[in-house]
Amino acid sequence: MKIDRRQLVVLGAAGAAGALGPPLRGAAAPASPKAAGDKLTAREASWYKKLEEGRVECQLCPQKCTVADMERGMCGNRENRGGTYYTLVWGRACAVHVDPIEKKPFFHVMPGEQALSFSTAGCNVECKFCQNWEISQFRPEQVEAYDLPPRDLVAAAKRTGARLTAATYGEPVVFWEYVRDVAAAANAAGLKPTVVSNGFIQEEALREVAPSLAAIKVDLKGFREKYYEEQIRGKLEPVLKTLQVVQELGVWLEIVVLLVPTLNDSAEEIRDLSQWVRKNLGPDVPVHFTRFHPTYRLTDLPPTPIATLERSWDIGRQAGLNYVYLGNVPGHPGENTVCPGCGEILIRRVGFRVIANTLVDGACPKCQRKIPGVWK
Amino acid sequence: MRRLTRRELALMLGAGALAGTRRAGASTPVVLPGVVGVAEAEARHGQPLSREQAGRAVAGAVAAAVGAESGAEAAKSLFAPSDTVGIKVNCLAGKALSPRVELVEALVDLIAGAGVDRRKIIVFDRSSRELEKAGFTIHPHGSPYRCVGTDNDYDRLPSSSGAIGSCFARIVSTECTALVSFGVVKDHDLAGVSAGMKNWYGVIHNPNKYHQNGCDPYIADVARHPFIRDKLRLTVLDGVVAQCHGGPAYRPGATFDLGVVAASTDPVAADLWAWQVIEAERKRRGMPTLEEAGRPVRFVATAAAEGLGVGDPDRLKVVSA
Numbered sequence: 001m002k003i004d005r006r007q008l009v010v011l012g013a014a015g016a017a018g019a020l021g022p023p024l025r026g027a028a029a030p031a032s033p034k035a036a037g038d039k040l041t042a043r044e045a046s047w048y049k050k051l052e053e054g055r056v057e058c059q060l061c062p063q064k065c066t067v068a069d070m071e072r073g074m075c076g077n078r079e080n081r082g083g084t085y086y087t088l089v090w091g092r093a094c095a096v097h098v099d100p101i102e103k104k105p106f107f108h109v110m111p112g113e114q115a116l117s118f119s120t121a122g123c124n125v126e127c128k129f130c131q132n133w134e135i136s137q138f139r140p141e142q143v144e145a146y147d148l149p150p151r152d153l154v155a156a157a158k159r160t161g162a163r164l165t166a167a168t169y170g171e172p173v174v175f176w177e178y179v180r181d182v183a184a185a186a187n188a189a190g191l192k193p194t195v196v197s198n199g200f201i202q203e204e205a206l207r208e209v210a211p212s213l214a215a216i217k218v219d220l221k222g223f224r225e226k227y228y229e230e231q232i233r234g235k236l237e238p239v240l241k242t243l244q245v246v247q248e249l250g251v252w253l254e255i256v257v258l259l260v261p262t263l264n265d266s267a268e269e270i271r272d273l274s275q276w277v278r279k280n281l282g283p284d285v286p287v288h289f290t291r292f293h294p295t296y297r298l299t300d301l302p303p304t305p306i307a308t309l310e311r312s313w314d315i316g317r318q319a320g321l322n323y324v325y326l327g328n329v330p331g332h333p334g335e336n337t338v339c340p341g342c343g344e345i346l347i348r349r350v351g352f353r354v355i356a357n358t359l360v361d362g363a364c365p366k367c368q369r370k371i372p373g374v375w376k
Numbered sequence: 377m378r379r380l381t382r383r384e385l386a387l388m389l390g391a392g393a394l395a396g397t398r399r400a401g402a403s404t405p406v407v408l409p410g411v412v413g414v415a416e417a418e419a420r421h422g423q424p425l426s427r428e429q430a431g432r433a434v435a436g437a438v439a440a441a442v443g444a445e446s447g448a449e450a451a452k453s454l455f456a457p458s459d460t461v462g463i464k465v466n467c468l469a470g471k472a473l474s475p476r477v478e479l480v481e482a483l484v485d486l487i488a489g490a491g492v493d494r495r496k497i498i499v500f501d502r503s504s505r506e507l508e509k510a511g512f513t514i515h516p517h518g519s520p521y522r523c524v525g526t527d528n529d530y531d532r533l534p535s536s537s538g539a540i541g542s543c544f545a546r547i548v549s550t551e552c553t554a555l556v557s558f559g560v561v562k563d564h565d566l567a568g569v570s571a572g573m574k575n576w577y578g579v580i581h582n583p584n585k586y587h588q589n590g591c592d593p594y595i596a597d598v599a600r601h602p603f604i605r606d607k608l609r610l611t612v613l614d615g616v617v618a619q620c621h622g623g624p625a626y627r628p629g630a631t632f633d634l635g636v637v638a639a640s641t642d643p644v645a646a647d648l649w650a651w652q653v654i655e656a657e658r659k660r661r662g663m664p665t666l667e668e669a670g671r672p673v674r675f676v677a678t679a680a681a682e683g684l685g686v687g688d689p690d691r692l693k694v695v696s697a
Contacts, residue, residue, distance in 0.1 A: 053622060055565065065587075068565030069625035070468060076584035126585050128541070133534075137582055141503075142528045233585075297534060297541040 040141055042086035045078055046177050047205045054083040060205050061124040061173050062238040075174040076139040077122035089120035090178045093153065094135050094145040095169045098160050102352040104168060104196050106254055107325055107337060108286055108373030109215045111347050112354040115194065116157035119169035120145070120178065124200055125234040127221065128297040129260060136170040137296075150178070150185040157191055164214070168196035176205055183212040192374065199242035200234050206245055214374055215252035218243055222257075222264035223273035231263060231298075240276070247281050252374045254286040256327065259304045259312060261292065270312045274319035283322045284372045289313060289334075290327030309334070341369035405554075405609050405641070406442040406453045410686035412640040412649040413440025415697035417479075417616045419635070425616065430478040435486060436697025437639035438610065443695075447486050454609045454641070455554055457491030460498070461609075462552035466559045466575040467501045467510035473626040474510035475558045475614040479637060483558065483612060484521045498522040500547050502578045530581045538597030542580035548603050555607040557643065561618035561634060561650045567591040568666040568673035570624050571650035572611035572643050573599045573684075592674035599643060600682050611646040613638040618650075620657040632657055644685025648676050648692055 047060040054069040058078060065073035067080040077089045099117045101109055121143045123136035130136055135143055148156070157165055165186045167179045172195045183193035192214035199218035210216065220239060221232055228236045246253045257273065259265040270289075277285055289312040291304040309326050313334050316324035326334030330351035337347035344366040348356040358365050362375040415436030419425045425433070435447025444450035455461055463483060467474040480499055488494050495518030501507050504514050504525030515523040530543035531550075548555065557572040564570035566587050574591065576598045577583035586594030599605065615638055621630035634653060640646040651673050655665055666673055680687025 054625075063588075066566075068623070071565070071587070071624065072584045074584055074587065076582065126541075126582075137534075137585070139582075139584065142530075142581060297536060 040088040041090070041092065042079065042081065042088055043090040043177065045085040045087045046180075047202070048078075048085040050083055054080070056080050056083065056085040058085065059202055060176055061201050062235055063124055063200075064202075072139070073124075075122045075124045075171075077120065077174055087175065087177055088140050089122060089145075089175045090181075091147060091149040092120055092140060092145045093118045093148040094121050094140070094143045095119040095132075096146065096148065096153075096156070098157075098162050099166070100352040100354075101164055101166070101194075102349060102354065104166055104194065104217055105256065105288055105290075105325070105327055105352075106194065106215055106217055107288070107347070107349075108254065108323070108371070108375075109194065109252060110163060110192065110374060110376070111357050111359075113164060114160065114162040115164040115166040116153065116160060116162040116191075117166040117168045118148070118153060118182075119167070119172075120175040121170065122174045123171040123198075124174050125171070125198060125232045128231050129258070129292060129294075130296045131293075132169045133296040150181040153182055154185040154189045154191060157186070158189060162191070164192045164194055166194045166196060171200075172197050173201045173205075176201070176209060180209045180212065183209065187212060198232075198234070199239040201238070201242055203241060203245060206242060207249070210246055210249050210251050213251055215254070216246050217254045217256060218246070220255050220257050220273065222260075223269050223276065224264065227264050231260070240280075243277075244280060247285070253281070254288065256288045256290055257312075258290050258292055259308055260298065261301050261304055261308065263301075265304065265308050265312070267311060267315060270315045271319065274316045274321055278320045283320050283340075285321070286323040286325060287316055287321055288325040288327045289316065291329055293328070306332075337371070339364040339367060339369055339371065342367040346371060405455075406450075407641045408442060409642050410645045410688075410691045411441060411443070411642060411693045411695060412638050412645050413437045413442070413695050413697060414615075414636050414638045414649075415440065417635055417637045419476075419616050425476060425478045427478060427482070430476070430482040431485065433637040433697075434479055434482040434612065434639075437612065437637045438483075438486060440695040440697045441610070441639040441641055448489050451486045451490035455487050455490045455492050457493070459492050459554040460496040460552045461487050461492055461554045461556065462547050462607075463497070463499045463556045463558050464548075464575055464578060465499060465501050465507070465510070465512070466570070466578060467506040467512070468578075468624050469560075469562070469626040470509050471511045472628075473560055473562060473617070473619060473623075473631070475560060475612075476616060477511045479612075479614050479616075480512075480558055481521075483556065488521070494518060494521045496522075498524065498547060498552065500524050500526060500545075502526045502545070526579065528581075534581075535601070535603075537601035538593055540580070540586055540594055540597040540601075542582050542598070544581075544601070544603050545579040548579045548607070552607060554609045555604060556609060557611045559611070559613050561613050561615040561638075561653055563619055563621050563623040563630065563654055563666070564591075564671070565623060566671060567595060567675060568671040569647060569651045569654060569676075571613050572640075572646045573675065573679060574647075576604055579604075590671060590674045593678045595675035596679040596682050596684065599679055599684055605684065608643060609641065611640050611643045613646060613650055615650075615653065618653060618657070620654045620661065621663065642685035644676060644679045644687050645692055646685075647679075648687055648689065649694060651676060652689065652692075
């Protein structure tokens, strides 16, 4: 197949070729962004060191790729050209949509608001169940993209009425320079920049950018190194470190755990995970247990049984977590935000829609307990 | 003891004698495990081969690889007129260290001589741009043969082979019934050697995912995917100029005039031979072995263990044309 414009809009409702799809074609929208074309624009990467004989070592993620001249890192979007390492995706967005913030999912960040969501091609791991593999597992020249530098992206967000930006779909770590510069532009424009990531990043790069973000959602894909090695081609330990650093920096954090039948969904593993979160991050970090659907290289497993999700929901709460959610099960009570003090339902959701939000200044209207989050 | 020239060394590596493996052309594609045919190619670095030289070198190497009396006979034992033949060239390093156009065209002539329609002989690499940079002219319609880049024409869905999961170029998965890997003899910064098997990274959409651990077991996993394993007829290596260090990019200071073309129906043996040539040159220069340099060539043993060919140096048989 020729990877065509369909790839660009595969992640959202936008249908027509050209521009960025209907969500960005507001009445006030000026001319659409330009297609980026076949030629890749290289910008020197911010996190790497030069080695002998023209090699470089990437210092962005824990893969620590050593890359020879003319080769790329595992992400596929960083290239060594004569001993200088370049990102090939700065300002080159291949998926751009306006989504409800609940789709990320953030449940404690400005409920019901829209996020201008964007991605580039490439990823630093290879999850066998990747839902966005048609962009994350491809190199930038294989996927159509738009020339969308940060200020244009933020301008587009403003036009659509989105109050947040979200680096998402693919893996923001591999376009971290773009994330950094979008965050700066978003903050300057009064928008809240957010990131949806696998958390597989080196600490220095994380610390440089995270403080400029309003919220980070991390996919904690399991709680066993073996699972990370075999299903993700990553490592668990650096992700746990990321969670701790984000928490330490005071950036709002939510965690998603995709439960894959038979691979990471045992009660013991979920208990270990929940207890680790409770002990190391505290009881108020929202944890979303979400439902797997067969895709990419894991097509021989069934969707996660609802019973497994509900068991995990119970385990999380028994471990002392105040905000445990279920995802990809529209209409389930596990989508609602409930006051841990009095049990009042504070935010009622169906899928990505907020049906009712009774929070008053970020507090329960019944018992006045403060509910942590980014509410404004 | 007389010091051997590089070319003599290349011809002798692998213990020289071929005993009892020559056979006449077969009705099914010939496979001679462990046999590498090597023919002299007189050009020196920076100089083109004449059409005659190129034809002689390729025909000689291929004939020696299959134990045939001539290149034409060899081609008939490898390809049928009904075949669509894909010749994957490795043009990553540009014109200075890619398969020479004249050698590739000599192989095209040989295959056409076996009755394969020239429109069904496809010289390809992952992009048209890289082909052109290496000196090839894009011929999308097959005159005098097809020459095209994959240019993102991949299968819609990935398929797995061992640890890899990739969308394959449709030229490989769908169009071709027979394949040739046409590589060069060069060092690779991670795999140790990039010759015939590593060349197949250029037919998957995500080669960047598979460079860890010296590309092992990934090179073998790509090569044993049925799309390749079941269609591969021949590996040809342009060893007119080889490179013993600093690959996969071109490094002028690390190249040397090996002056040969090699061919084998055994992809593992071909890479084993290339590995030995590179190690020999490194030794001659006083350089550490690839293993000592931190890039042991693991994939050869893995591929051999997967049954793709001969990885045992004692079983390598180099036949001079």
